[in-house]
Amino acid sequence: xxxxxxxxxxxxxxxxxxxxxxxxxxxxxxxxxxxxxxxxxxxxxxxxxxxxxxxxxxxxxxxxxxxxxxxxxxxxxxxxxxxxxxxxxxxxxxxxxxxxxxxxxxxxxxxxxxxxxxxxxxxxxxxxxxxxxxxxxxxxxxxxxxxxxxxxxxxxxxxxxxxxxxxxxxxxxxxxxxxxxxxxxxxxxxxxxxxxxxxxxxxxxxxxxxxxxxxxxxxxxxxxxxxxxxxxxxxxxxxxxxxxxxxxxxxxxxxxxxxxxxxxxxxxxxxxxxxxxxxxxxxxxxxxxxxxxxxxxxxxxxxxxxxxxxxxxxxxxxxxxxxxxxxxxxxxxxxxxxxxxxxxxxxxxxxxxxxxxxxxxxxxxxxxx
Amino acid sequence: xxxxxxxxxxxxxxxxxxxxxxxxxxxxxxxxxxxxxxxxxxxxxxxxxxxxxxxxxxxxxxxxxxxxxxxxxxxxxxxxxxxxxxxxxxxxxxxxxxxxxxxxxxxxxxxxxxxxxxxxxxxxxxxxxxxxxxxxxxxxxxxxxxxxxxxxxxxxxxxxxxxxxxxxxxxxxxxxxxxxxxxxxxxxxxxxxxxxxxxxxxxxxxxxxxxxxxxxxxxxxxxxxxxxxxxxxxxxxxxxxxxxxxxxxxxxxxxxxxxxxxxxxxxxxxxxxxxxxxxxxxxxxxxxxxxxxxxxxxxxxxxxxxxxxxxxxxxxxxxxxxxxxxxxxxxxxxxxxxxxxxxxxxxxxxxxxxxxxxxxxxxxxxxxx
Numbered sequence: 138x139x140x141x142x143x144x145x146x147x148x149x150x151x152x153x154x155x156x157x158x159x160x161x162x163x164x165x166x167x168x169x170x171x172x173x174x175x176x177x178x179x180x181x182x183x184x185x186x187x188x189x190x191x192x193x194x195x196x197x198x199x200x201x202x203x204x205x206x207x208x209x210x211x212x213x214x215x216x217x218x219x220x221x222x223x224x225x226x227x228x229x230x231x232x233x234x235x236x237x238x239x240x241x242x243x244x245x246x247x248x249x250x251x252x253x254x255x256x257x258x259x260x261x262x263x264x265x266x267x268x269x270x271x272x273x274x275x276x277x278x279x280x281x282x283x284x285x286x287x288x289x290x291x292x293x294x295x296x297x298x299x300x301x302x303x304x305x306x307x308x309x310x311x312x313x314x315x316x317x318x319x320x321x322x323x324x325x326x327x328x329x330x331x332x333x334x335x336x337x338x339x340x341x342x343x344x345x346x347x348x349x350x351x352x353x354x355x356x357x358x359x360x361x362x363x364x365x366x367x368x369x370x371x372x373x374x375x376x377x378x379x380x381x382x383x384x385x386x387x388x389x390x391x392x393x394x395x396x397x398x399x400x401x402x403x404x405x406x407x408x409x410x411x412x413x414x415x416x417x418x419x420x421x422x423x424x425x426x427x428x429x430x431x432x433x434x435x436x437x438x439x440x441x442x443x444x445x446x447x448x449x450x451x452x453x454x455x456x457x458x459x460x461x462x463x464x465x466x467x468x469x470x471x472x473x474x475x476x477x478x479x480x481x482x483x484x485x486x487x488x489x490x491x492x493x494x495x496x497x498x499x500x501x502x503x504x505x506x
Numbered sequence: 507x508x509x510x511x512x513x514x515x516x517x518x519x520x521x522x523x524x525x526x527x528x529x530x531x532x533x534x535x536x537x538x539x540x541x542x543x544x545x546x547x548x549x550x551x552x553x554x555x556x557x558x559x560x561x562x563x564x565x566x567x568x569x570x571x572x573x574x575x576x577x578x579x580x581x582x583x584x585x586x587x588x589x590x591x592x593x594x595x596x597x598x599x600x601x602x603x604x605x606x607x608x609x610x611x612x613x614x615x616x617x618x619x620x621x622x623x624x625x626x627x628x629x630x631x632x633x634x635x636x637x638x639x640x641x642x643x644x645x646x647x648x649x650x651x652x653x654x655x656x657x658x659x660x661x662x663x664x665x666x667x668x669x670x671x672x673x674x675x676x677x678x679x680x681x682x683x684x685x686x687x688x689x690x691x692x693x694x695x696x697x698x699x700x701x702x703x704x705x706x707x708x709x710x711x712x713x714x715x716x717x718x719x720x721x722x723x724x725x726x727x728x729x730x731x732x733x734x735x736x737x738x739x740x741x742x743x744x745x746x747x748x749x750x751x752x753x754x755x756x757x758x759x760x761x762x763x764x765x766x767x768x769x770x771x772x773x774x775x776x777x778x779x780x781x782x783x784x785x786x787x788x789x790x791x792x793x794x795x796x797x798x799x800x801x802x803x804x805x806x807x808x809x810x811x812x813x814x815x816x817x818x819x820x821x822x823x824x825x826x827x828x829x830x831x832x833x834x835x836x837x838x839x840x841x842x843x844x845x846x847x848x849x850x851x852x853x854x855x856x857x858x859x860x861x862x863x864x865x866x867x868x869x870x871x872x873x874x875x
Contacts (some may be wrong), residue, residue, distance in 0.1 A: 225711075300706060303714060337669060342594075345672055345757065372764025378588040385761075392758055393765045395741025400769040403655065403745040411800050421790040425554040431780050474661070485618065487541065489572040 140369045150333070155187040155210075158472050159250035161241035162192035163219040166459045169193070170200055172256060175465025176211070179473070182466075185471055191216050191237040216240045220261045223459060229261040230268060234277050238262060242269045245451040251454035251476030256460055256470050261454065263301055263446060269276065270451040275488045278302045278309045279448035280387070281455065282320055283394055286401075288378040291325055296335075296375065298387035299394045300442060307350035307385035310334065312488065313314040314355045316447040317382035323480035324445075324471065324485030327381050329363055334346075334371030336387035349467040355384070358491060443468035445475070448488070452481050524556040524579075525620055527841050528613035531561035532588040534625030535828045538562070541567055541625060544834025545580070547571040548842070551711045551835075555842055557615045560585050560606040571622045591827060599637060607631060611638045614820040620845030621821035621843045622849045623812075623837050625829055631822065632670055632815060638821040644857045647671045647678045648817035649756070650824065651689055652763055655770075657747040660694055665704075665744065667756035668813060676719035677798040680705065681857065682792040685816040685858035686751035687733040688856050691812075692849035693840065696750050698732055704740030704754035704762070712738065724753070727860060814839035814844070817857070821850050 160176060162169040169192055176188055187210045190197055194215035201207045218236035220229060229359040233239045238257050244250040246269050255262050263279070272279060280298035287294040297317050298305060305313070314332045321330035334351055336344040341352065352369065359366035367380055370394060375383055385393070412422040422429065453473050456468035475481070529545060531538040538561055543558055555662045559566055562583035570576050581710065581847035587605035588597060602608045607626050612621040615638050632648070641648060649667035658662040665849050666686050667674065674682070703720055705713040710721065728735035734772045736749050741762060745754055754762070781791040791798065815822040821844050825837035844850070 197647060288772070288775075294657055303706060337672060337757055372761045372766075373768035373771075375765055376768055389708055389758060392704060392741045392754075392762055396744055396762045396765045397741075397769045399742035399745055401773055402742075402765045403657070404770055404773045406657075411798060415796070418796065425788075427784070427787065429780065 147293050154434040155185050155472065156473050157187045157243035157244075157250045158476070159189045159191060159241045159253040160191065160252065161238045161255035161257055162190050162197055163216075163237040164221065164255065166256070167454070167461065169196060171460070171462055171463050172206065173197065173200040173207070174462035174468060175460070177206045178462055178466035178471040180204075180206040180210055183470070183473065185477075186210070186469070188212070189214060189238055189241075189250050190419060191240040191244070191289075192219075193217065212395070214240050220258055222258050222479040223374060224258060224261055226260050226264050227263050228302040229258075233261070233265050238396075239265055239439065240268055241270070242368060242451070242453065245453065246270055246316070250456060251481075252472035254454045254456055254465070254472050256456040256458055256465065258445075258458075259300065259455055262455055266446055266449055266451070266453045270449040270453070273448050273450055273485050273488050276312055276316075276448040276493070278305060278312070279446055280313050280316060281444045281445045282317060282447055283382070285375050285394075287376040287398065289381065291327070293325070294322055294375065294389055295325070295330075296385065296394065297447065298385065300387045302430075303386070303388040303391075303447065305347070307347045307354055309383055309406075310351035310386070311354040311362055311491070312448065313356060313384045314364070314366070314382070315358065315362065315487055315491050317384060318362065319480070319484045320445065320475075321381050321480040323483060324364065324475050325381075329365055331367050332359070332366045332382045332384060333367045333374060333380040335375075335383055336371065337371040339369045339371060341369075351384075351411075362487070363490070368369070378421060407470070445471065450481075450485070452476065475489040509855070511835075513529045518831060524554050525555045525842050525845050526613075526618060527838055527845070528558045528610045528619035529560065529613035530624035530626055531559050531566055531837070532585075533590065533627060533827075534834075536589070536625075536830065538565060540829070541574070541658040541736065541834050542566065542573065543568040543831035544829070544838060546575045547831050548838040549573075549575040549579055549837065551840070554846075555579070555838070557581070558583060558610075558619050560609040560613070561588075562586065562606075563829055583609050583613075589627055591627050592632055595629050597631055597755075598627075598633050602637070602764060605855045608634055608638070611820075611822065612637055614764035614822065615639055618689055621823060621841035622823055623823045623834070623841050625825040625827055625834065625837075627827075628669065628813075628824055630758050631824055635815055635818055635820070639818040641824070642817050642819055642854050643855050644684075644860070645817035647674060647681070648797040649682050649685060650813045651686060651812045652742050654746040654752070654766065657759075658750065658826045659697070662694070663744065663746075663750055663752060664690055664694070664699075665752040665759055665763065666816065667754065669756045670815065672755070672760075672862070674716070676716045676723055678729060679720035679753055679755070680723040680767070680860070681817065682753045683720075683733070683735075684727065684731065684752070684856055684860050685755060685853060687731065688846075688849070688853045689814065689816060691732065692847040692852060693844050694750075698734060698870040699734050699750040700734045700748065701728070701753060702743060702749040704744075704752055704758060705738040705740065708738045708740060710738070714808045720753075731860070755842050774792065794856055801843055812840040814840065816853065819850075819854070821845065 162172045239252045280305040281301045282297035284293040318330045321327045444455040454472045580821045585606040650670045651666035653662040687699045690696045813824040823841045
């Protein structure tokens with residue numbers, strides 16, 4: 138997103154106009170019809186939203202014409218190329234130009250859209266986003282942040298990085314803390330987010346060397362930043378109400394994310410089996426239908442759909458490849474909210490400010506172990 | 507455990523005698539009464555079991571005399587010292603001698619017991635176990651293995667390391683694969699265990715350098731070992747039925763273990779809240795009581811209680827610090843089963859054999875990054 142105030146499409150609040158979201162309609166596991174259905178769901182709920190949609194024009198026009206909610210609210214950009222789930226990172230930079238994903242990111246770069254949403258290949262989306270949007274000044278490694286069901290009033294905690302980069306040095310972890318706190322303020326309306334650093338124990342002597350260094354850097358940054366630092370947290374704290382933002386490297390975060398998803402899925406399957414076990418329990422399941430549906434909603438991965446890329450000159454939201462219309466709509470809602478809050482500019486300002494105040498000898502990337 | 511065949515106490519199967527388990531009765535969060543209650547539960551179910559119990563003699567004698575199942579089946583070793591949950595690793599080696607934990611390990615070292623069980627401080631138990639039992643020849647880093655609820659017929663998968671050491675090089679990960687497979691064969695009766703290596707993706711190019719090296723080492727070892735290697739697995743595969751043993755470093759394993767536990771607990775809490783929501787759902791919960799109890803049993807952490815220390819000259823089982831009698835009994839059962847199967851000798855033989863056949867240039871610990 139450009140910082141040029143004359144680009145009205147991407148900014149809504151001040152000028153009373155609409156918020157424009159750029160959507161990569163191709164590349165998801167379920168094809169463009171599900172993406173368009175998700176756009177329609179968002180459009181129905183949200184009169185302020187408009188779209189730039191990227192993909193096969195004929196196909197998209199047919200799908201969009203069927204949805205009256207989308208009438209007059211979509212610009213279609215024809216792109217013949219599609220990046221598949223199988224494309225390797227090395228191929229993507231070469232063949233990226235001319236694809237719907239590339240074009241969706243380009244709309245954010247030119248400022249015609251406030252944020253981009255894609256259900257496509259995560260590695261490709263990050264590679265192209267870095268190539269076209271470039272890293273924010275002061276950021277060494279961008280991160281992917283996800284939402285995690287929690288006992289907090291808002292229902293979710295933020296965890297980052299969940300897979301943008303498998304490494305993270307102490308200054309990277311500090312950047313993640315700042316970016317995660319900024320996301321919590323702007324995306325979740327938490328005035329003073331509580332930030333924790335993921336480790337194998339809460340005592341200060343525990344863990345790897347870079348975690349001890351990061352612990353010191355984040356402690357120092359919290360004093361001037363608008364966040365509280367709660368220190369080390371453990372895997373069991375991810376859903377806890379003592380923290381809003383959990384900071385970790387992309388390797389650990391990816392394992393934790395998938396472990397949590399897998400565990401919730403397993404318990405759900407065991408629950409279904411338990412209720413299918415006897416006539417009595419089937420009857421009970423019928424009686425408890427409303428309660429069980431409420432439970433399902435609380436742990437439904439579609440509601441938390443949308444990993445957000447942080448640390449770039451523009452906002453990109455990654456939706457699950459297998460997202461259905463509800464999932465796509467959740468990702469679009471997140472992109473809308475972040476655009477409307479002016480998140481990108483605030484994040485950039487926060488990161489720039491902190492980079493300037495880092496203690497000497499802690500140049501970003503300079504403490505490499 | 508000694509390999510001296512004249513130590514009858516620790517070996518049961520051949521001579522028809524009993525199996526002796528060494529129990530550290532102090533140091534758990536709930537005190538010795540819960541530990542003795544767990545011993546009584548095991549003794550009631552298992553006529554072959556006997557105990558050497560370590561701790562405050564007067565207190566233990568009183569507790570044991572109240573349990574007729576334990577009559578004539580316990581030797582008490584009086585130890586005045588107790589290692590607390592707060593003791594730092596550096597203090598433990600100094601003050602360890604004379605504590606119940608030290609003495610419990612000593613019984614395994616002398617061969618009077620087949621395995622030791624403790625609910626105490628994990629770091630202390632590992633430090634003292636390494637000090638007294640020493641590492642198995644060919645093992646660089648011992649590991650802690652835990653059981654993970656899964657969709658496999660046995661109901662559990664094995665994951666290691668979950669916290670013995672925060673680092674692991676490629677040869678360490680190979681050792682974990684061998685030790686985990688041996689544990690699966692002897693502790694869970696799986697003739698040809700399937701082993702997976704935890705990573706952020708299943709493609710061969712993914713992940714850290716040491717994971718790519720370990721992938722090659724384990725592939726080569728599977729050819730001669732009695733296990734199948736399924737390659738890289740992800741966090742979502744931990745409860746899956748495509749693998750029996752999951753290999754990872756202690757940092758990642760600890761985070762995954764606690765994340766999984768935390769997620770299961772969260773879903774359980776949400777479930778209770780859902781059922782407490784209305785008269786109708788409370789009635790439904792009543793009707794479904796049997797099914798819900800079955801579900802609770804499947805995901806009950808007490809049933810999987812018992813992290814096992816692998817790679818030492820003796821078997822040590824770590825029970826949860828907050829374990830109740832059922833949890834302590836589960837840990838004792840695991841110690842019993844491993845002793846009875848002759849696990850320790852088989853594991854030692856397996857590790858020694860593999861150390862001898864490692865490709866040149868891959869000395870244990872020699873590929874350090």
